[in-house]
Amino acid sequence: MILCTDVKGLRKLVKDTGKKGKTIGLVPTMGALHEGHISLITACSRENDLTIVSIFVNPVQFGPNEDFDQYPRDLSGDCQKAEAAGADIIFTPDAGSLYPGKDMTWVETTGDIVKVLCGRTRPIHFRGVTTIIAKLFNITMPDKAYFGQKDAQQVEVIRKMVNDLFFDVELHIMPIVREQDGLAKSSRNIYLNKEERQSALVLYKSLKCAQSLFLQGEKNLQTICSAVHDMIAAEPLGSIEYVEAYLLPGLIPANEEFNGRALVAVAVRFGTTRLIDNVILGE
Structure with a gap:
């Protein structure tokens, strides 16, 4: 398993894999991995030659009164879990490498799809989601990308972005993983x-x-x-x-x-x- 922290290094690994004709799968996460994430990584590893797992708590999808600072972080434990589930590369950039300047370029889905459900009370959230996912798609050039159905609105927003911007990636949406008593893993x-x-x-x-x-x-x-x-x-x-x-x-x-x-x-x-x-x- 390779731990990669910089964009250039990851791009080189991706290009070398592509030149060999191997398929690339991406599992974007914010860490604090649980069985739901593990199901995505396991499926990705099973269906692709190279599995990339990103671990990045994305600051631009958190509002000013949300829990960015308190969001659980356990990079060492996450790396162990991801490797055991089949990750070949774990991408752990810092915010400065993905958002290098004050003046941002945003990728934003508009319309009612981002104004209902969570978008009604989290007005900047999905702009942050689509921007980071677009960046990760451009960096890793995956053949397939894996997301969980628990974040149903996120899934639909990303699906729309992929269709509207002609990203050449196949989305795989995995079922919600639950505790034995039914509580969704989170x-x-x-x-x-x-x-x-x-x-x-x-x-x-x-x-x-x-x-x-x-x-x-x-x-x-x-x-x-x-x-x-x-x-x-x-x-x-x-x-x-x-x-x-x-x-x-x-x-x-x-x-x-x-x-x-x-x-x-x-x-x-x-x-x-x-x-x-x-x-x-x-x-």
Whole structure:
């Protein structure tokens, strides 16, 4: 396993791999690796000749009152986990190498897709996401890139960017990895105290309720969202930010009745910890 910290060094490794006709897979992460990340790295290693894992807590996707400084960091542990899962190169740049000057060039997806769900309360977040992903794509030139379905809006925004800017990369979206009791794996779960951790199980329970209603024939998304909202609202430690549903792909506002695929997504705070989760109906 190679630990690479600079753009030029990584580009040379990538060019040498390309010249040999080998395929390159990329797994972008912000570190604090858990089983969800490991599933991405494992799939990438299985399906590509060279697996690159980036570990970079991206400052430009955090708002001024968000948890950039407190975001969990464990580079040594992350490198061990990534190598064990099949990473060939771990890219750990500093912010100065990826954002070398005051005057930034941004890659920004516009429209309703970035104004709903998390974009409503995190107005600069997705501009930061698309900018760093575009940079990583340009540096690594991957054949395939791997993302988790838990960040459903991020997935749709990146998919749109790839299509609109003609990036020659195949996106692989991997299923949400959960604890045995259903809580979605997240780097922020460590912030939860014992009571909040137990309370947070309502997210999975409410989304299972949505799935059950759909399988029983309910096609009214407003009815489904109302059931999810009521279940979460009954949990006293949870503070709802949103419970919303959109058609896929593209996060299209839905009529009351729908056919095809729909995303039901939630964001809820437990104490100071903001958690997101989702389910896709009609998958």
